[in-house]
Amino acid sequence: MTTNRRQFLKTSAGLTLGVFLPLQADAAGTLHTPNAWVHIADDNTITLLSARSEMGQGVYTAMPMLIAEELGVDIRKIKVEIAPVAPVYTNALLGGQLTGGSTSVREGWDKLRIAGAQARTMLVSAAAARWKLDAAQLRAADGKVTGPGGRSATYGELAADAAKLPVPEKVTLKEPKDFKIIGKRTKRLDTAHKVNGTAEYGIDVKLPGMVYASLEQCPVIGGKVASFDGAKAKAMPGVIDVVQIRDGVAVVADSYWRAKKAREALAVQWDEGAGARIDNAAMRDGIRKAADATIPIKKTGDAAGVLKSASKKLQAEYWSPLLAHATMEPQNFTADYRNGKCTVIGPAQFQQGTQGNVAAALGIKPEDVTVKTTFLGGGFGRRLEYDFAVQAAEISKAVGKPVKLLWTREDDTTHDFYRPMALHRMAGALDASGKPVALTLQLTSQSVTQRAFGLPKGTLDPFMAEASVVPYAIPNMTQELIEHDSGLRVGYWRSVSHALNAFANESFIDEMAAAAGKDPYQFRLSLLGEQPRFAKVLKLAAEKSGWGKPLPKGHHRGIALMEGYDTYMAQVAEISVDKDNAIKVHHVWVAADLGQMVNPDTVEAQIQSSIAFGLSSTLGAEITLDKGRVQQTNFHDYPVLRMNEMPKIDITLVPSGEKPGGIGEPATALIGPAVANALFAATGKRVRQLPLSADHIKSA
Structure with missing residues (x-):
């Protein structure tokens, strides 16, 4: 005080x-x-x-x-x-x-x-x-x-x-x-500000005497500047200075465009470091061969023993790719360093981390860093990081002026903290009547929490175990994970491991239903006798979608179920597949029980948003690396869902007096397996890797 x-x-x-x-x-x-x-x-x-x-x-x-x-x-x-x-x-x-x-x-x-x-x-x-x-x-x-x-x-x-x-x-x-x-539909308080332009995002910030910076970073994440020649850039109109910071070389000018154009004139020699050896094939091979210790999540009964003696058993591998966050507002921050103190202004999800890391970079006390948060033009976990805030602060200190640092879309796509690549090894057993008696899940992936917060290696990362345990009455189950560092920096991505684990679990449950010769909805429902909240949303989604009733020619349905963030949710997706193996998602039905709701209007908007976000990764988005360089650069090769691709969405919200659940993320995780299961119904092909691209469908 x-x-x-x-x-x-x-x-x-x-x-x-x-x-x-x-x-x-x-x-x-x-x-x-x-x-x-x-x-x-x-x-x-x-x-x-x-x-x-x-x-x-x-x-x-x-x-x-x-x-x-x-x-x-x-x-x-x-x-x-x-x-x-x-x-x-x-x-x-x-x-x-x-x-x-x-x-x-x-x-x-x-x-x-x-x-x-x-x-x-x-x-x-x-x-x-x-x-x-x-x-x-x-x-x-x-x-x-x-x-x-x-x-x-x-x-x-x-x-x-x-x-x-x-x-x-x-x-x-x-x-x-x-x-x-509480519980009544309420119009958002910030809508008018966002419509009339008075809402301030990071990209809108202006300070007296402020200049602009564009930062050239090593094309290989983690690489450093070996040497550079900034003479040509410094001679260009409006350029104030060219400075080196830890993450690269910044061009500072009196406008963003002049800073960006002058940046293109830089000549930089890079020390690319160990990251230059990373590519997708090597990452997949490393994950598959990972010999790191297995970490238990949960064990019920003796799944291994049952699988050894089972008369009917299934095995499958599921792959999830690297993904970028692709926020609509590219990364940016404004910093004003003077007299041993610094003010940083911008779109932050983690104010405490921003303050501490800016202070450490500048060599000052955390209490001498003031963090002011603007509206965020998308977060999705990307703005839990603070690299761009630190960069802005370092540039401001170097030039002695308030600086707004702006990344290009290409900077953003190629220098993200990516959702990690993941491999799921699944196995299951059925008895003579087709009832599941054993299920195992083994996830091999990278721990974001180890990278971000120093979680000791070999410690269970709870953010890897989300949605790994299914709600179904299967007497023998084992869930475990292997934390394997692939060498690339990774970050939390909307729905975190829910999306990874739900894709594997709900796809494999469909495989078990098919092996048992049973309807995938009825198969799930028969295993939820002791799970009333799960059973209710499953029934509602099936009923609202007309499950079992005829569909237009060429249309097929898939269903998926999950609990995440204390929210119980089921989705049904209706799709068609054209001759070129392109998927069109026509309709999605959602039933959600998230306990006591504060604003049902926002709940529905969040579900719609999550499905749009999840469909982008389900249908086409994927990050790949070659010699440490991210191959995707903008929306032309890292596609996000367009308006004409958005399906019709019907949402049923279950009235409930239970404690509130979260709603910003679970629908993102569930749309992938719902579409994958519909794809199997449509083609008879079980595609076990995302995205569900034409190439992956063709090779399945």
Whole structure:
């Protein structure tokens, strides 16, 4: 703390729970009180400090809804500001101040409702003291406290008195039956700003005296500058400087275009390092031959023993490729280094990591780095990294000016932290009646958590084990993994290992159903007697899609089921395949049980978004390497789903009083196996590697 509570109250005209807002020039620091989320000013303005970044997923609406419900105010009366870096804003589900893992609502569900209820309780107590009445006689709603005899005071009028009261440790939260905001379809608060252009993304940031930088990086990730000649670049119009930083050579100019054009005139000699030996064939061979120790995930019964003696058994291998994040807003950050302190502004998912790593790169203390987060033009896990923020800070220090660093689309595609390549070895056994009696899964892939957070080798990475254990009543099952480092830097990608494991599991369950001569929907349903939430979404998806009923000629269905992020989901995909083995996805049905929903409108939008994102990787996206160089450079060879490729999507949301589940990611993981299973129904070919491209279909 750099201020005491009395000083705080003198400089803040209102009620702030837990956080000390810089309302005056001499006001700074954090008060470590029970929560740090709500500020009520004397003009009756209510501000939520959101600890989660807004990257299209709707937290700038969902989070205020949780506060507004308990405060009893119209959500449109609440403004949202991004929180500064502080320990109080740590995401308890992930262990850092970061946005990811479909945790925003799950982690904020109790925390933010309690924050709203604490503020409401303190306001009522302040009014009771002012009017010398029992608090039970008063009511807080519509931004004011009212009492008998026509007494009334706005929250703003009571805020200063309320701020002097102790923050209550225990408060009464509303029962779900009394919700007026939570669970209701609500228009997003940020839509108008994004439509009228007032929303600030990282790429929009402007500072006085700011210059622009374009960075030439080694074509092999991890390579370093051996030498360079920047004379031609420095002589070009508008160029201010050419500087070397750890990741490459930056051209700084008075406009981005001039910086980019001058960058093309650089002559750089690279030390490509060990990464130059990496290519796809070598990576696949290394994964297949990996001799790293096997790490158990879960074991039930004796799957190995049953497989040895089974009369009918199946084996298969499934491959998932490297993938880029392909955010629509290329990576960028603005930095202003001066006098031993640095401000960095841009699209961050991991504010804490950004602050710490910028500080380390500049040789200053973390508290001397201020991180300001803008809207994100897509995150998907890419902006959990901070390479581009560090680069901007290093360039700013080198040139002594505020600098906006902008990556090209080509930079972005060729210098990502890629979703790792993965191999699944699957085996299963059926009894004489076609009932599954054994199932094994072995995943060999790279651990992102080892790379990103130093997880000790040989330790189970939980972010590799997601959706590895199926819900089906199979008495003998073993799930295990091998953490094998392929040498390429990897990162968390939307739905992380759910997508890898669901593709293998749900495709192989379909294989077992086919071997048993049974309908894939009925086969799954027969194994869910003890899993009512799974069974319900499976039934709903099948019923809504008309499973078993005739389809137009050439159309076929596939089904898939998964739990991820505490959300239970089933999908049915209807596809056709043309003579050139190109897949057209016509219709997708989704049934989801994600517990208590905050904003059903956002839930539906997130499911639609996830399916679009997942279809891109299912149908065509793939990263390949040759001599350490990523071969794809832009959307022409790393395709993302186009408008005319988007299927019709029907969504059924299951009403539920269970704890909230996450929804930003699970649908991404499930669309792949649903389409793969439909492809088998259409062609009789089991394609066991993604993407489901014409070449892979032809060679299956």
